[in-house]
Amino acid sequence: MTRAAQRLLAIQNALTNISVSDDQKVDNFILPDGAVMTAKADSVSPTNFIHIDGLIVCEYHLLDRTAQLVISAVGTQFENTASHVPSFQVIEILPSSQVSSPQTSRNDISVKDIWATVYALFTLYHDQEIIPVVLSQKINNSEELRSYLLRSGLGRTAHAPTASKEEIYLNRATFWQGAGTRGYHNRGWLPPSSFSVAPFPLIPSFTRTPTVISGHPLRPPKPEPGETLFRRFCPSIGETLEFTYFDLRSGSNTSEHLDTFHRWHNSERVNKAWGERGSLEKHRAYITEVMNDPGVLPVIMSWNGEPMGYAEITYLKENHVAPYIPGGPGDWDRSLHVLVGEDKFRGTVRTNLWHRALIHYCFLADSRTESVMGEPKADNPSIIKVDFDSAMHIRTIFDFPYKRSALFCIPRYRFFRLDLL
Structure with missing residues (x-):
């Protein structure tokens, strides 16, 4: 195989690999503002907890369904058969069910904490170009967070007009471009x-x-x-x-x-x-x-x-x-x-x-x-x-x-x- 062909294959693998990576961990992960974040799994359930400075800010778990973001095939005969587009397991984000302090007793999630949660997800699943998520209705400010994710460009809904709008497709490219930081909070990579x-x-x-x-x-x-x-x-x-x-x-x-x-x-x-x-x-x-x-x-x-x-x-x-x-x-x-x-x-x-x-x-x-x-x-x-x-x-x-x-x-x-x- 020529060097050029090897490079093209590497690019293809980077774009289509859908396996969950385990080479990145969120353990004592220092956020840009100095806060310390950890993602911990529950040993007896599929629930994962996001801790920031020792407090549980939210939890998430993997649902038993997948979703794919089909774009260019919408409106064509390939819309429902676009198997080349990666499918990813849907993740539900919820308020914490474990109250560790008075500060975590409310069923809402702040904007800067949901951004940190997105950061954790794209660290754990960094080889996914898209992460489909749903915001639990148990989150008191779920509509505020949904608006934030969509208006900032961190995520988008399905392109097809007949597709479910429940899932928000978080986008790795827009996340790393700083979407959802400037004008929203001071936790981004640029002080x-x-x-x-x-x-x-x-x-x-x-x-x-x-x-x-x-x-x-x-x-x-x-x-x-x-x-x-x-x-x-x-x-x-x-x-x-x-x-x-x-x-x-x-x-x-x-x-x-x-x-x-x-x-x-x-x-x-x-x-x-x-x-x-x-x-x-x-x-x-x-x-x-x-x-x-x-x-x-x-x-x-x-x-x-x-x-x-x-x-x-x-x-x-x-x-x-x-x-x-x-x-x-x-x-x-x-x-x-x-x-x-x-x-x-x-x-x-x-x-x-x-x-x-x-x-x-x-x-x-x-x-x-x-x-x-x-x-x-x-x-x-x-x-x-x-x-x-x-x-x-x-x-x-x-x-x-x-x-x-x-x-x-x-x-x-x-x-x-x-x-x-």
């Missing part, structure tokens, strides 16, 4: 300070530098130094990944970020890739220039609060790579330039997690971002493998004045369609 409910308005701007002459949209103001931009718990390793805007103090004080950045760039491994070895003042000047560039976001990446790497998230429209992109970049498309500074945080598992999380952040930060790109050296097999593992494709090969690069790209629709998170 409240790092997003606005409405996208930043489209206002013309312009960049002129020795390497760039470009018209482009005005970019949002930079975050505050040290501000958390993104936070997500990774259950496969049991640690929280966090992106923080670079903190560069002025004067004689040196921030932890700058000290760490300086140490990393004076290591042989990082210097071989970046070529920025030098004094502390050289690195202070480097970061100052990056922070003063409206089109670049310098970010420190950390595991459980310990710095492990650095990333520059750039807008492509005003970046020197733009002329090499066939057809040009979109107004909100972004690119990544990264390094892992700490040897103990290297390795395929962690690398795939932070690389996909960076892409995830780019798409969450602005819904108008349609593509995320990278341009590693064409002869750098390790980074090229990382890009392929994140479902990116090679769009072209081109020559900078100083290196030959492979332009990798992943479109929004593919990133969220596949099971990458």
Whole structure:
């Protein structure tokens, strides 16, 4: 089988696999707002309980029926015979029947807790593109929750006009795009300070530098130094990944970020890739220039609060790579330039997690971002493998004045369609 055929088969398996995964657990799962969630099964019944900070917020169990979301076959002779569309077991969500404290005595579920419940389900059943659920009428605010799930885009009803409207089909792609977070609660992966409910308005701007002459949209103001931009718990390793805007103090004080950045760039491994070895003042000047560039976001990446790497998230429209992109970049498309500074945080598992999380952040930060790109050296097999593992494709090969690069790209629709998170 050719490599291309193997990739197509892998994509097909990702889209059609209907088995329930057991490689992800919801046990001491840290939500983005710091709350701790656990999904526990009852040993004598098919009921599962969702605990958040020790309190049971709801329960769910698997019904003895399945459902499938048929879309394109509706209105054709295949509407009732679309066996190629996966069927999934229906899950009923109920208020807790076990009262562990006065706070859980009401038969309602808050919006942020139902979002956490959806998070738990897509962690446990992460290989399902759709999870059909029904909201028990025992939930006092079931109509509020139904409206929330449908209006936010977290779920939808059946497409066929004659199909039952009881089931809500939760959608993995819309969940990971942040549906049901902005404007509803503060439990999402982007902290409240790092997003606005409405996208930043489209206002013309312009960049002129020795390497760039470009018209482009005005970019949002930079975050505050040290501000958390993104936070997500990774259950496969049991640690929280966090992106923080670079903190560069002025004067004689040196921030932890700058000290760490300086140490990393004076290591042989990082210097071989970046070529920025030098004094502390050289690195202070480097970061100052990056922070003063409206089109670049310098970010420190950390595991459980310990710095492990650095990333520059750039807008492509005003970046020197733009002329090499066939057809040009979109107004909100972004690119990544990264390094892992700490040897103990290297390795395929962690690398795939932070690389996909960076892409995830780019798409969450602005819904108008349609593509995320990278341009590693064409002869750098390790980074090229990382890009392929994140479902990116090679769009072209081109020559900078100083290196030959492979332009990798992943479109929004593919990133969220596949099971990458």
